[in-house]
Amino acid sequence: MTSMLATHRIKLTVLLIAANLGLILHLLSGEIKPVSAWDWLDVAGEGGSAVLILVWIGLLLKSRPAGYVTDLLFTGLGCLFFSLFMDTVDEFIALPVAINWDGWLESGPMPVGFILLTLGIFHWHREQLAINEQMRNRERLFREHRQFDKLTPLGDANYLRAQLQLALGEASNARQPLSVIMLDLDAFSRINREYGHAEGDRLLQVLTQLLLLNLRQHDLLCRLAGDRFVVTLPHTGERQAQLLAGEMGQAVRSLAYKSSRQGERIELSATVVALMARDEDTSSLLQRLNIAMARAKQNLTVQYG
């Protein structure tokens, strides 16, 4: 993640220079207090807050790409840090009474910082709504980053289980049908073997995008394991689910996927099965789906799964 920090180098440098200038200004005009005059409570309180804000800045810059939301958040936090830092310096250096700019250095940036931070958080909220829209069909209601799949931008099997359990509860409360679709590529292990795992990984990522394009507003796509995906379809009966499953199978067959090395087309097909949930729990629904998949695979003419 160091690369993310690199894009923020200028911001960090400016903050560092500002903090140093403040310190030098204090040193030039004042004198260092004797240790007996230090107020340790103030030092710990103000200095500690300054350090914590520095940690926030670090985490913020490490995790966010550059952009105006990041700039706002950073400038706001930067002002707060500067203000607290000046406060802390003040504890060690006594300034002549005639000087009054130090009050400005301590208290001036604080309200500016809060205003900028508020603006930043407001725009962050807007940004998050936009990202949620992009996450459509990939997450529902709650987010759990530990359940993100490691390879594709989808939830993993644990996320699927949690979501399926929610959906089953909702469906039985609202007396609405709930269906699930399972999709498994045919001959995927041969692609891994003949083109290498990197190609297989890339294919799964492309396939994820393709499947997302074929879903409706409230459907949820998760990656179960390997090349096996599961779609949760709320308010959907079995017939409708079969129809959607057929369309997904067709979409995979029509995908003209090109290998990354030679650029030749790799012919793809997938086995897709759909089931309507009965009065059952998550694991028995998944188990039933899996058995349906195994049966469908047995009927393939080219048995290579």
Place this chain on the structure above:
Amino acid sequence: MDRGERAAGWLECDTRFIPAHYQPASLIDLALGRGVNVHRLLQGTGLFHEDILAGNRLISPLQFLRLISNVQQQMQADDTSFLLGQQWLPGHYGAASHALRHATNLLEALERLVRLQPLLWPLLRLRLRVDERYVWLDWGDCFGAGGQDVFLVEASMAALTGVSQWLSGQRLPWLFHLAHTQPRYIEQYWVHLGEQLRFDSPLNQMCLPRKYLHQPWAGASATAGQVAEQEGLAMLAALPAVQSLLDGLHDHLLAQIRQPLRLEGVAESFGMSPATLKRKLQKHGTHFQEQLDQARSSVALELYQSRGYTSDEVADYLNFNDRANFRRSLRRWTGLLPSELREWLGGQR
């Protein structure tokens, strides 16, 4: 060749005989491909990436196991063992891999895998048994895998499933017996192995109807395969020893299973003092009684599965005069009472 009587020595958990650019390399490639830091990956193994790239470094089973443990910690993904297993066979291990690649049917492939096992699959040992109806494959621990045992069993089964599927061109209806409890990530087993899974079994085993053994495989070259196997056997003979101590012990115990077996007597036939044998077993994280229990358990299961023996007949074969004692022992070996075992055996058909 009776390996058990060879005095030349044994492969032990600290014998350096595994080429680092063979099986360990694909593990490293997978981890690096998924963004694991190379230093964290090699931490505590005594290896450097340059050593592996140089292509002449040999590592010990202990180093390999440590590498696997690092990968498990750093990758935190449920499918690592299965993906690695699929890459590990037939692999790129020179003549041994060629011999496997050019097997003309499943039986030949399995026999070559057994014969060339230290080269192809160094950490676990495959034992092959064909009876009138089924082929049985048991996986035994060669060097004391410790916490990596489930990982290795998953990788082994995925490897064998994958290579048999690739070479035969079809998904074979394997049945899997797994000694561990069903894990949370059962979906990985469904996708990479299949649906016929039985957890909490007495041992790690795969089973397939016998008719699949002799179906001819397209794309194999019989001559190339035979030549490669000869080369592979020559490579095997060049190893410090051809068999691990635990495998040698297992074979010895199987051969003598109807005799009274004690640590002292066995140590003598192995040409070492009882204290030495005890110490060596301890080094591999095991002890004599555990090895003896495992040997008896595998004999008992063979009698039940392949010869249809009743519990009384098994007890007689293993020289148990006391039924209660046999029940207790069977429970210790397999975790099941004779009646439960019969039920379990009945469930696999």
